[in-house]
Amino acid sequence: MECLNYQIGVLTVYSEPSPYVLLKGIRKKYGNRAVLDGIDLAAAPGEFISIVGKSGCGKSTLLRLIAGLESNEGGEIFIKGKKMTGLNKDARIMFQDGRLLPWRTVLENVGTGLKGNWKQKGINTLRNVGLEERSQDWPSKLSGGQKQRVALARALIHEPDILLLDEPLGALDALTRLEMQDLIEEIWKEQKFTSILVTHDVEEAVAIADRVILIENGKIVMDRVIDLPRPRQRSQRAFQCHVEDILKRIMERRNENELRLVGK
Numbered sequence: 001m002e003c004l005n006y007q008i009g010v011l012t013v014y015s016e017p018s019p020y021v022l023l024k025g026i027r028k029k030y031g032n033r034a035v036l037d038g039i040d041l042a043a044a045p046g047e048f049i050s051i052v053g054k055s056g057c058g059k060s061t062l063l064r065l066i067a068g069l070e071s072n073e074g075g076e077i078f079i080k081g082k083k084m085t086g087l088n089k090d091a092r093i094m095f096q097d098g099r100l101l102p103w104r105t106v107l108e109n110v111g112t113g114l115k116g117n118w119k120q121k122g123i124n125t126l127r128n129v130g131l132e133e134r135s136q137d138w139p140s141k142l143s144g145g146q147k148q149r150v151a152l153a154r155a156l157i158h159e160p161d162i163l164l165l166d167e168p169l170g171a172l173d174a175l176t177r178l179e180m181q182d183l184i185e186e187i188w189k190e191q192k193f194t195s196i197l198v199t200h201d202v203e204e205a206v207a208i209a210d211r212v213i214l215i216e217n218g219k220i221v222m223d224r225v226i227d228l229p230r231p232r233q234r235s236q237r238a239f240q241c242h243v244e245d246i247l248k249r250i251m252e253r254r255n256e257n258e259l260r261l262v263g264k
C-alpha cells in the first residue's frame with residue numbers, strides 16, 4: 001500500500017488561542033556562520049511539537065533560544081503573547097545527560113532552586129515519574145533511565161507551561177526509551193503543558209507529537225500534522241507512512257545538498 005494520503009509541506013500555523021511560543025523570523029549566527037535563518041513557528045497551548053533534522057542543523061540552538069539561554073541576532077520570540085527579553089520563566093528544559101548534581105540525593109536534585117516546604121511536592125512529583133521509593137538515593141545508584149526520570153521530575157516540579165526536551169532519551173536503550181516516551185506522553189496529557197522535543201529519532205517524533213517540524217539549512221522545510229489517534233500504534237500503516245515520508249524528505253534534502261556540493 002502506498003502512502004498517498006499524507007501530504008508534506010511547509011505550513012505555518014498561527015493557532016487560536018494565541019500561541020504559548022511564537023517565533024518570528026528567528027536568525028542565529030555563530031561567528032560568520034548562520035545556523036538559523038528565518039524561523040517562523042507557533043506552538044499552541046498544550047501542543048506537542050517534535051523537531052527533527054540532521055546533526056548540526058540547529059535544533060538544540062533553537063530550543064536554547066526558546067529557553068532564553070542564548071540570544072538571537074534577528075527576529076522576535078513571544079511567550080504567551082509577551083516579547084521575550086531574558087530567561088524564559090514559563091519554560092523548563094531537560095537535556096540528554098540529565099545534569100543531576102552527584103552530591104545531592106534524588107529528592108534534593110528534584111527540589112534544586114526551590115525554597116520553603118518543597119519536600120512533599122518533590123515526593124509527589126517523583127511518584128508521578130515512578131521513582132518515589134528512590135528519593136533518598138544518590139544519583140550514582142540510578143540507571144540511565146532512572147536518572148532521566150529524576151531530570152524530568154526536576155523540570156515538572158515547577159509546573160511549567162512549556163517543557164523543552166533536548167534529546168532527553170538519546171542515550172537510553174530502546175526499551176527504556178519507549179517506556180520514557182509513554183511516560184512523557186502520559187504526563188503531558190494530564191498536565192497539558194506545551195512541549196517541544198528535539199530528537200534524532202523520526203519514529204519517536206511521530207509517536208509523541210501533534211506536529212513534526214524539519215529544519216534544513218537554517219529553515220523549517222516541513223511542518224507536518226500527525227493526525228493519528230493516541231496512543232499511537234507503531235505497526236499501523238498510517239504511522240509508518242508518516243515516518244517514511246519524513247525520512248524520505250530528509251534524505252531528498254541530503255541528496256540535493258550533496259549534489260550541490262559536487263556541482264561546485
Ligand SMILES: Nc1ncnc2c1ncn2[C@@H]1O[C@H](COP(=O)(O)OP(=O)(O)OP(=O)(O)O)[C@@H](O)[C@H]1O
Pocket residue numbers: 030035053054055056057058059060061062200
Ligand atoms: N556555542 C557555540 N559556538 C559556536 N558554534 C556553535 C555553538 N553551539 C552550536 N554551534 C554550532 O551550531 C550548529 C548547530 O548546533 P546545534 O547543537 O543546534 O545542532 P543540532 O541540530 O542540535 O545538532 P545535533 O543533532 O548533533 O545535536 C552546529 O554547527 C554547531 O557546531
